[in-house]
Amino acid sequence: MENIRNFCIIAHIDHGKSTLSDRLLQATQSVNERDFQDQILDNMDLERERGITIKSHAIQMLYKFENKDFVLNLIDTPGHVDFSYEVSRSLAACEGAILIVDATQGVQAQTISTLYQAIDNDLEIIPVMNKMDMDSAMPDEVEEQIIDLIGCEREDIIRASGKTGEGVDEILEAVIKRIPAPSGDPEAPLQALVFDSVFNVYRGVIAYFRIFNGKIKKGDHVKFFNADSEYHADEIGNLKLKMDPKPTLSAGDVGYIISGIKAAKEVKVGDTLTHVENPCDKPISGFEDVKPMLFAGIYPIDADDYEELRASIEKLQLNDASLTFIPESSAALGFGFRCGFLGLLHMEIVQERLDREFDMDVITTVPNVPYIAHLGNGKIVEVHNPSGLPGPNDLDFVEEPMIKGNIITPSDSIGPIIKLIVDRRGTLRNQLYLTNNRLDLSFELPLGEIVFDFYDKLKSISKGYASFDYYPSGHQQAKLIRLDILLNGEPVDALSTLTHVDNAYRLGRRMCEKLKDLIPRQQFDVAIQAAIGAKIIARETVKAVRKDVTAKCYGGDITRKRKLLEKQKKGKKRMRQIGSVEVPQKAFLAVLKLD
Numbered sequence: 004m005e006n007i008r009n010f011c012i013i014a015h016i017d018h019g020k021s022t023l024s025d026r027l028l029q030a031t032q033s034v035n036e037r038d039f040q041d042q043i044l045d046n047m048d049l050e051r052e053r054g055i056t057i058k059s060h061a062i063q064m065l066y067k068f069e070n071k072d073f074v075l076n077l078i079d080t081p082g083h084v085d086f087s088y089e090v091s092r093s094l095a096a097c098e099g100a101i102l103i104v105d106a107t108q109g110v111q112a113q114t115i116s117t118l119y120q121a122i123d124n125d126l127e128i129i130p131v132m133n134k135m136d137m138d139s140a141m142p143d144e145v146e147e148q149i150i151d152l153i154g155c156e157r158e159d160i161i162r163a164s165g166k167t168g169e170g171v172d173e174i175l176e177a178v179i180k181r182i183p184a185p186s187g188d189p190e191a192p193l194q195a196l197v198f199d200s201v202f203n204v205y206r207g208v209i210a211y212f213r214i215f216n217g218k219i220k221k222g223d224h225v226k227f228f229n230a231d232s233e234y235h236a237d238e239i240g241n242l243k244l245k246m247d248p249k250p251t252l253s254a255g256d257v258g259y260i261i262s263g264i265k266a267a268k269e270v271k272v273g274d275t276l277t278h279v280e281n282p283c284d285k286p287i288s289g290f291e292d293v294k295p296m297l298f299a300g301i302y303p304i305d306a307d308d309y310e311e312l313r314a315s316i317e318k319l320q321l322n323d324a325s326l327t328f329i330p331e332s333s334a335a336l337g338f339g340f341r342c343g344f345l346g347l348l349h350m351e352i353v354q355e356r357l358d359r360e361f362d363m364d365v366i367t368t369v370p371n372v373p374y375i376a377h378l379g380n381g382k383i384v385e386v387h388n389p390s391g392l393p394g395p396n397d398l399d400f401v402e403e404p405m406i407k408g409n410i411i412t413p414s415d416s417i418g419p420i421i422k423l424i425v426d427r428r429g430t431l432r433n434q435l436y437l438t439n440n441r442l443d444l445s446f447e448l449p450l451g452e453i454v455f456d457f458y459d460k461l462k463s464i465s466k467g468y469a470s471f472d473y474y475p476s477g478h479q480q481a482k483l484i485r486l487d488i489l490l491n492g493e494p495v496d497a498l499s500t501l502t503h504v505d506n507a508y509r510l511g512r513r514m515c516e517k518l519k520d521l522i523p524r525q526q527f528d529v530a531i532q533a534a535i536g537a538k539i540i541a542r543e544t545v546k547a548v549r550k551d552v553t554a555k556c557y558g559g560d561i562t563r564k565r566k567l568l569e570k571q572k573k574g575k576k577r578m579r580q581i582g583s584v585e586v587p588q589k590a591f592l593a594v595l596k597l598d
Contacts, residue, residue, distance in 0.1 A: 004255040005184045006071060009213060010129075011078040011093050013121060014103035015111035015470060019133040022165030023103060023174075024079060030171045031064035031075065034244050061199065061211050061242045061257055068179050075178060076213075076242075076257040078198065080117075086345065087474065088293055089199070091120055092273045095289055096198040096213035096257065099127040099182030101174065102153070106132045106140035106162075110148045110437065111411055111470035118152065128153055129161065129177045136164040148437060185215075187254030193217035194283040195276040197227070200267060202321040208264035211242065211257070212276050215287065218253045219276075225262070228275040228286040234262035267324040293325045295343025296404075296475070297454065298387040299350060300331060300368035300497065301357075302339030308363065309338045315361035316340060319353065326353060331388065333496050336366060341387060344370075347454065368497045372451045375402040375478055389485050389499035395536070402478040404450040407432075410461065412469035414440045419464045427452035428503060448473075449481065451501070486511055488518070489532040489539075511541040519543040527575050547575060 014020040028034045064075040078097060080090045094100065100121045104110055121128060130149045134140060146160055161177060163170030195212040202208055219225065219239055226233040238261040240248040252258045264270055272293070275286035303312045313330075320326050327343035344350040350370060357363045374386045377399045386392050392401075408429075412420055414436075421444070424431060429448035437443055453473070461469050486507050488498040498518075502510050511533025518531050522545050529545040552567045 004187070004189075004253075007074045007076070007185055007255045008099070008178050008182050009076045009078070009097045009185055009255070009257060010099040010101060010178055010182050011080050011097045012101045012103060013080060013090070013094075013114070013117040014133075015105070015108075015114045018103050018105040018108070018111070018114070019165040020079070020103055023101075023131070023133060023163065023171075024077065026165055026168045026171045027077065027175065028062065028064065028244075030168070030175060031066045033062065033064040063241045063243050063247075063257065066175055066179070068176065073179055075175070078213075078257070086349075087116075087120075088291060089272055090117060091289065092196070092198045094121050094124045094126060095273075095287070096196050097124075097126060098185055099129065099178065101129045101131055101178070102149075103131050103133050104145060104149055106134050106142055106145050107137050109141070109145045109441065110152055115152065115411070115443070116409065116472045116474070127182045128155070129174070129181055130155055130159060131161045131163050131170070131174060133163055133165055135162045135169060136167045144438070148441075151437060185255035187214070187216045189216075189218055189254045191216035191254075192281045192283040193219055193223075193225070193276065193278045194287065195219065196287045197270060197272060197274045197276055199272060200270040200324070202267055203261075206261050206263070208267055208270050208321075209246075210260050210262075210264075210270045210276070212260060213257045214252055214254050216254050216283065217278075218251055219260070219278075220251045221248075224279045225260070225276055226279050226282070227270065228277060229290055230269050230271055230274055232264075232269050233279055234264060237261050237263060267321050271324070293345070295325070295327055295373070296346055296450065297344045297350060297370050297372055298341055299344070299370040300333065300336070300339050300388070301328075301342050301354075302333065302336040302366045302368070302497075304364045304366060306337045311361075312340070312357075312363055312365065315357055315363050316342070318361070319356060323353070325349070333368075336368075336497050339366075343387070347458070366497070369500050370454050371501055372404055372454060374404075374483060374501060377402070386501070389501050390496055392483075392485050392501060400480050401483045403481040403483060405476050405479050406448055406450050406453070406473040407476040408446050408448055408453075408471065408473040410444045410446075410469055410471050411437070412442055412444065412465050414442050416465040416469065417442055417444075420444065420461065420469065423457075423460055423464060424448065427457065428505070447476065449479070449503075450475070451503075484535050486514075487534045488514060489530070489534055490522075491530055492532075494534075507535055508540050511535075515541045515543040519545055524548045 012020050012024060060079040062077050064077060066073045066075055078093045080093045102118060104114060130153060132142060132145055135142065142162065146157060149160055150157060161170050161173045163174060194216040195214040197210050197212045199211040200208050219236060221236055221239055223236045224233065225236055238248050239252055239258055240246055241258050246259060273290040277283045303309055316328050325345050328340040331341045332338050344353065354367060357365055371387065371389060376384045376386050376393055378384065378393060378397050379399045384393065410420060421431060424446050427448055429446045431446050433445040435443040458471060461471055482504040483501050484504055484507055486500050486502050487494045515531045515533050522529060524545055526548060528547045531543045532539050533541040552571050553564045556564050
């Protein structure tokens with residue numbers, strides 16, 4: 004066990020985590036040149052294109068140092084705030100972490116929040132300054148930030164470059180020297196933490212785990228503590244670039260188990276794996292059921308594709324256990340599903356994957372956060388859908404989810420950022436100067452306020468320099484109402500939203516204006532109205548496309564023209580009574596991006 008090192012890499016998005024992982028794999032010859040490609044641990048096309056890690060990965064490297072053979076288990080982590088629970092479980096499976104900070108950008112919001120999680124798990128931190136080969140690198144300034152952040156010595160910080168490979172040997176040496184070997188008793192009952200799972204079409208769910216105590220052998224009868232399900236270990240082994248089967252794994256090892264599990268729901272990230280005959284006393288702490296933070300309806304564009312969409316979402320769920328869905332129907336869009344997501348990025352990825360992997364064209368409704376409605380008779384209802392909000396006669400009050408957020412920003416854009424937070428009903432908690440011109444702002448904000456375009460606004464205000472991170476912090480009572488959009492007097496349920504009283508008029512006005520531009524002109528006038536209950540608060544009209552019926556009247560008496568116009572007017576009136584208005588897909592998307 005003294006020759007094993009388990010570590011992960013933590014960093015803000017786009018600080019060069021995957022590129023540095025590539026250099027580590029090449030330096031330890033864990034991947035041959037023929038199999039190598041850039042960002043080798045990111046195996047989804049989407050991850051490569053966007054330059055983000057969506058699914059965490061684990062890989063074992065063998066390294067000879069001072070004539071001893073060491074086993075280095077690298078557990079890569081996703082970089083986005085939506086996947087913070089997965090990051091926390093990956094951290095719990097390690098003894099150390101490489102903290103990567105971009106030498107051109109300095110410490111960012113997510114660096115800090117993930118670092119605090121790592122410190123809570125008592126991990127040994129190895130600070131690395133990446134992208135040292137770039138002309139815009141500010142090594143001395145960024146070094147000061149890192150020293151302020153973790154209180155290390157200047158010589159502890161390794162200067163590296165994922166592009167050129169500079170500093171990679173120093174990182175490997177630091178991993179061996181600074182990160183402690185795993186502790187644990189190989190003779191104790193089996194206790195292993197499941198930190199990730201993937202789905203294989205032929206073999207079912209493959210769970211990745213780290214053993215804290217005990218041993219596991221091929222063929223053992225094992226169970227998952229929280230899922231309360233039992234299986235036989237058909238195959239166990241180490242995670243190299245390809246799976247490497249082994250007869251036994253012991254305390255300190257990181258490996259995988261295949262046991263013919265059919266549904267990803269049965270393997271929960273953070274669960275504890277143990278033997279059925281001789282179980283451990285208690286599970287590893289920190290397990291949570293992943294809760295969706297955001298709900299939106301997903302509908303097929305063609306109603307006949309409903310079953311196909313169900314099959315596609317089910318297949319997607321096998322790879323992504325944090326996606327939840329239940330069937331629902333809408334008067335405007337027909338049959339579809341109410342899906343729960345971890346956040347906006349997660350929702351975007353699911354849409355993209357449905358399109359790419361299953362060739363499904365879908366309409367996504369306005370996303371909502373889950374609200375808690377307290378009824379007059381004492382009952383409590385969780386509301387995921389605007390149409391599910393009880394009427395004002397039954398409702399006592401509504402609670403909305405809150406978040407605690409951190410923004411790290413250059414001090415010259417502090418004024419507009421504070422205005423943005425206050426406009427979104429936020430309260431400022433603290434301001435902390437990290438350096439002369441960099442500030443850390445702490446604040447509380449309703450989760451529903453960041454759903455629309457908070458992140459885009461923040462980036463444009465700060466010219467792209469501000470970074471944002473948040474975590475949930477309970478619920479708070481709020482004055483919420485349902486805003487309906489009516490087309491020719493008919494409500495379009497897919498465009499209904501739950502919003503705060505103060506925002507209702509502004510949002511209704513903007514939605515009407517946006518829809519006026521997007522709904523194609525019909526043969527009759529289309530009234531677009533925003534309503535709260537029976538009260539209309541905003542209206543726009545899409546004017547009718549009119550045929551020039553008087554073109555053929557040249558000269559003559561005015562009554563001839565009047566007669567033709569009256570005839571046209573009657574026709575338009577009849578048409579309005581029976582005509583229906585199609586809302587194009589881009590109208591639903593544009594409502595999300597109201598500026």
